[in-house]
Amino acid sequence: MWQVNLLILAGSFFGMEAVAWLTHKYVMHGLLWNLHEDHHKKNPSSFFEKNDYFFLIFAIPGIICLGLGLYTPLSYLMYIGLGITIYGFAYFLVHDIFIHQRFKIFRNSDNFYFRAIRRAHKMHHKHLDKEDGECFGMLWVPLKYFADALKRKQANA
Numbered sequence: 001m002w003q004v005n006l007l008i009l010a011g012s013f014f015g016m017e018a019v020a021w022l023t024h025k026y027v028m029h030g031l032l033w034n035l036h037e038d039h040h041k042k043n044p045s046s047f048f049e050k051n052d053y054f055f056l057i058f059a060i061p062g063i064i065c066l067g068l069g070l071y072t073p074l075s076y077l078m079y080i081g082l083g084i085t086i087y088g089f090a091y092f093l094v095h096d097i098f099i100h101q102r103f104k105i106f107r108n109s110d111n112f113y114f115r116a117i118r119r120a121h122k123m124h125h126k127h128l129d130k131e132d133g134e135c136f137g138m139l140w141v142p143l144k145y146f147a148d149a150l151k152r153k154q155a156n157a
Contacts, residue, residue, distance in 0.1 A: 005079045012083020013090075017139050020058075020091070024136040028054065033130040040128050047102070058088055091138055095121075115149035117141055 028036040028051075039051035062084035069078025098106045098114065099121045109115075120141035127133045135141055 005076070008076055008079040009083045009086075012080045013087045016084055016087035017137060020087075021137045023058075025133065029130045029133050029136075037130070040125060042128075055088070055092075058084075058091075062088060095138055110153070112146070112149040112153045115152065116145040119149065120145040 035050045035053050037051075038049045062081045065077040065081030065084060067081075069075050069081055093106075094117060096102045098109070099118055101107065117139070120135040120137075123145075124133060124135040135145075
């Protein structure tokens, strides 16, 4: 039974990448651009952005699943909630801490995977408006960035 729960958790975690990509492209750069727009400004006016509301928006389904999974017979929902929550924590570590350096740690990583993610995100932020965006994912970005990062790492070795 634990294997099924682990598969549910992993599926939820990796499924969140698709949810994040679709939401980023069609909601954050669409209907709710007014909340996301300040994230694309060059010099944020404060530590917090309106974009940070998405943290709460994305946390709600995880909290609901965790609660229902713990307090009803639908225990599989707890593992879905855990997958969503772990993805949210990974997103916080990668996006807010590693890429945007909201806390000054993980600055000098030379890992090709992290270089690729950072480069793809930089390409996303070169667009300051909601149109013509690219690279909407967080953990999985177009292969060209991985190939480029690997070439650079090998050239520097």
